[in-house]
Amino acid sequence: MxxxxxxxxxxxxxxxxxxxxxxxxxxxxxxxxxxxxxxxxxxxxxxxxxxxxxxxxxxxxxxxxxxxxxxxxxxxxxxxxxxxxxxxxxxxxxxxxxxxxxxxxxxxxxxxxxxxxxxxxxxxxxxxxxxxxxxxxxxxxxxxxxxxxxxxxxxxxxxxxxxxxxxxxxxxxxxxxxxxxxxxxxxxxxxxxxxxxxxxxxxxPESPRWLVHEGHYEEARTVVAQTNADGDRSNLIVLTVYKEILDTLEWEKKxxxxxxxxxxxxxxxxxxxxxxxxxxxxxxxxxxxxxxxxxxxxxxxxxxxxxxxxxxxxxxxxxxxxxxxxxxxxxxxxxxxxxxxxxxxxxxxxxxxxxxxxxxxxxxxxxxxxxxxxxxxxxxxxxxxxxxxxxxxxxxxxxxxxxxxxxxxxxxxxxxxxxxxxxxxxxxxxxxxxxxxxxxxxxxxxxxxxxxxxxxxxxxxWVETKGRTLEEIDAIFEGEKHSLVPDVEAVRKGEAKVDADALENDIKTSALMVKT
Missing domain, CATH: 1.20.1250.20 (MFS general substrate transporter like domains)
Structure with missing residues (x-):
């Protein structure tokens, strides 16, 4: 379908x-x-x-x-x-x-x-x-x-x-x-x-990172859901990936x-x-x-x-x-x-x-x-x-x-x-x-x-990039990751916990900050 x-x-x-x-x-x-x-x-x-x-x-x-x-x-x-x-x-x-x-x-x-x-x-x-x-x-x-x-x-x-x-x-x-x-x-x-x-x-779909950069925030979240969780926008992995993208692009803009x-x-x-x-x-x-x-x-x-x-x-x-x-x-x-x-x-x-x-x-x-x-x-x-x-x-x-x-x-x-x-x-x-x-x-x-x-x-x-999201690789070169959410693979494996409601609120705040 x-x-x-x-x-x-x-x-x-x-x-x-x-x-x-x-x-x-x-x-x-x-x-x-x-x-x-x-x-x-x-x-x-x-x-x-x-x-x-x-x-x-x-x-x-x-x-x-x-x-x-x-x-x-x-x-x-x-x-x-x-x-x-x-x-x-x-x-x-x-x-x-x-x-x-x-x-x-x-x-x-x-x-x-x-x-x-x-x-x-x-x-x-x-x-x-x-x-x-x-x-x-x-x-x-x-x-x-x-x-x-x-x-x-x-x-x-x-x-x-x-x-x-x-x-x-x-x-x-x-x-x-x-x-x-x-x-x-x-x-x-x-x-x-x-x-x-x-x-x-x-x-x-289009690249979710390109969509965020161009100001299409909800569209980007939809693509992240489609490529990570069969379209489930509320999935914890989807929320974590999406928040990392928002935070990192906000940092690059600043x-x-x-x-x-x-x-x-x-x-x-x-x-x-x-x-x-x-x-x-x-x-x-x-x-x-x-x-x-x-x-x-x-x-x-x-x-x-x-x-x-x-x-x-x-x-x-x-x-x-x-x-x-x-x-x-x-x-x-x-x-x-x-x-x-x-x-x-x-x-x-x-x-x-x-x-x-x-x-x-x-x-x-x-x-x-x-x-x-x-x-x-x-x-x-x-x-x-x-x-x-x-x-x-x-x-x-x-x-x-x-x-x-x-x-x-x-x-x-x-x-x-x-x-x-x-x-x-x-x-x-x-x-x-x-x-x-x-x-x-x-x-x-x-x-x-x-x-x-x-x-x-x-x-x-050369540096090793295995097992990191594109945003997490920033830590190798910049000295820090530009998002406070746990690493995506840690969330996926159950090694780190995230609060879905708090993350939803953070996403709304981050999206507003990127827009401005």
């Missing part, structure tokens, strides 16, 4: 009464960015292997890099606007317009007659997915209950591999077609995720916090939260996964597997493996913690890169005399590398920045994290094929060396 959920925007919503059903819809709605992004990377992996694609555009190393990296050009500019759009128009509206822009880009990419048209389409895809991805990451973190947040936001990016797996299967199937539809058909299917998202948006992009660097605490939170984006980009994400064919060439059909099959298997590892990683992030999972994953990535570099060197020194054991061992470690990457960086990419940054800088801070990721990706995706072609195995050694630095930075500067 559906019930009205006030949104404070032109886009209405009627949501399921069941909190569990609503949570499933939230994940499905927000899967579009990661599915589209995962599909894109895997599709380009397949297309870069197909002669029908490379011959049609007459590609060399430089133009291959341009065609592939152009999606990150859009991803570079998208974050400049994504935070502002999500803050001013609402999280759901930002997701909607991001999907529309993505669909326009997909149509241009599919119909491309030359490199220029193909690149313009991919720039629009990158821009649209950046807007809806940032809005969705913030939206999920602000809407999911604390106990489900790690799974909700983590699974959001885990869908990267669902999209990648679908693309790998489609390119494997169309790879034998003797026409340009061998690459146009996979490109066209990329739009299905945006279409599904647009269809689901009317059945999910402190003069604004939604301006300048807010992310305005104070020492904001700068600290920005640097710690945004690091997930660039860290995840430079660890080395770009080689396998976009240039698996070239990577397999260095290991001695050169048959295009074998490479396409490896692409399918790789994405199944990574999806499983991402789900394991989401479990670790939710139950073990964000920082410890990142440290474990990053240390294993360093080891894998040096092993891959050593095995690839041995193959390069004597390709004709290389044993099958050497070749398969190299490929096995490549697969382990991608799996270890998926354990931490896939679930943490949107989860950690959204948790570390408070409301006034959350959308723009996550946008900055994605901006830095895409800025680095534009460079690395363009440079990697040239580097692999010229120095081969040495690229792995170089990458492994700078990954050691990332391990040290995580160990020193």
């Amino acid at each position: 559906l019930q009205r959920s006030p949104t404070g925007t032109w886009f209405p919503a009627r949501v399921p009464q069941s909190t569990t059903t609503l949570s499933v819809l939230l994940i499905l709605c927000s899967m579009v960015q990661s599915s589209t992004g995962g599909y894109d990377g895997s599709m380009l992996n397949g297309l870069n292997i197909l002669p029908s694609y490379t011959d049609y555009f007459n590609l060399d190393a430089a133009t291959t890099g341009l065609n592939t990296a152009s999606v990150f050009i859009g991803g570079f500019f998208g974050p400049m606007f994504a935070g502002i759009i999500a803050d001013r128009l609402g999280r759901r509206i930002a997701i909607f317009w991001g999907c529309v822009i993505t669909l326009v880009g997909i149509v241009l990419q599919t119909a491309a007659q030359n490199i220029t048209m193909f690149v313009i389409g991919r720039v629009l895809i990158g821009f649209g997915t950046a807007v809806d991805g940032i809005a969705a990451g913030v939206y999920l973190s602000e809407t999911f209950p604390t106990r489900w947040r790690a799974w909700g936001v983590g699974l959001f990016n885990d869908f990267y591999y669902v999209g990648a797996l679908i693309a790998a299967g489609i390119t494997l199937g169309t790879g034998r077609w003797q026409s340009t539809w061998a690459w146009r058909a996979p490109s066209l299917f990329q739009g299905i995720f945006s279409v599904i998202c647009i269809m689901i948006l009317p059945f999910v 402190e003069g916090r604004t939604m301006s992009p300048k807010e992310i660097v305005k104070t020492p605490v904001a700068r600290k939260r920005l640097l710690v939170g945004m690091s997930a984006g660039p860290f995840s980009c430079v660890v080395g996964n770009i080689i396998a994400s976009y240039y698996l064919g070239s990577e397999l060439d260095t290991a001695g597997i050169t048959d295009p059909n074998d490479q396409l099959k490896a692409n399918v298997v790789l994405n199944v493996w990574c999806l499983g590892c991402a789900l394991v990683g989401t479990h670790l992030v939710a139950n073990w913690g964000r920082k410890d999972t990142a440290l474990l994953s990053q240390a294993l990535l360093v080891i894998c890169l040096f092993v891959i570099g050593g095995l690839s060197k041995k193959y390069a020194d004597d390709p004709d005399g290389a044993s099958k054991g050497l070749i398969y061992g190299d490929v096995a470690v490549m697969f382990l590398f991608q799996g270890f990457y998926s354990v931490a960086w896939t679930p943490l990419l949107y989860l950690y920045p959204s948790e570390v940054m408070n409301y006034s800088i959350r959308a723009n801070g996550l946008a900055f994290s994605q901006f830095m990721l895409n800025a680095l990706a534009v460079l690395l995706v363009f440079v990697m094929p040239i580097g692999i072609e010229n120095i081969g195995w040495k690229m792995y050694m170089i990458n492994g060396s700078w990954d050691i630095v990332i391990v040290v930075l995580i160990a020193i500067y």
Whole structure:
């Protein structure tokens, strides 16, 4: 059964009464960015292997890099606007317009007659997915209950591999077609995720934190009830969560916090939260996964597997493996913690890169005399590398920045994290094929060396956010929580008691203070 959920925007919503059903819809709605992004990377992996694609555009190393990296050009500019759009128009509206822009880009990419048209389409895809991805990451973190947040936001990016797996299967199937539809058909299917998202948006609510900030207090309480207690507005958990939101936004208002992009660097605490939170984006980009994400064919060439059909099959298997590892990683992030999972994953990535570099060197020194054991061992470690990457960086990419940054800088801070990721990706995706072609195995050694630095930075500067509401994380950075109500999880577990009548009166007082 559906019930009205006030949104404070032109886009209405009627949501399921069941909190569990609503949570499933939230994940499905927000899967579009990661599915589209995962599909894109895997599709380009397949297309870069197909002669029908490379011959049609007459590609060399430089133009291959341009065609592939152009999606990150859009991803570079998208974050400049994504935070502002999500803050001013609402999280759901930002997701909607991001999907529309993505669909326009997909149509241009599919119909491309030359490199220029193909690149313009991919720039629009990158821009649209950046807007809806940032809005969705913030939206999920602000809407999911604390106990489900790690799974909700983590699974959001885990869908990267669902999209990648679908693309790998489609390119494997169309790879034998003797026409340009061998690459146009996979490109066209990329739009299905945006279409599904647009269809689901009317059945999910707006972020309660955005509603409170915009002055829609009763509407926000309704959403908190819908996402925490099957719509029961008088539930103690609902009252506690809602009061925390009111108190924290009241404090931010008194402190003069604004939604301006300048807010992310305005104070020492904001700068600290920005640097710690945004690091997930660039860290995840430079660890080395770009080689396998976009240039698996070239990577397999260095290991001695050169048959295009074998490479396409490896692409399918790789994405199944990574999806499983991402789900394991989401479990670790939710139950073990964000920082410890990142440290474990990053240390294993360093080891894998040096092993891959050593095995690839041995193959390069004597390709004709290389044993099958050497070749398969190299490929096995490549697969382990991608799996270890998926354990931490896939679930943490949107989860950690959204948790570390408070409301006034959350959308723009996550946008900055994605901006830095895409800025680095534009460079690395363009440079990697040239580097692999010229120095081969040495690229792995170089990458492994700078990954050691990332391990040290995580160990020193990252903080643990597990088990806290977004408002309770303020205590880590601000030195105190800005609400007198007990922690939500303590109330949920029965470790803390609250007086429902007193809390109702406090909520009315807080709402009046925020209004003034």
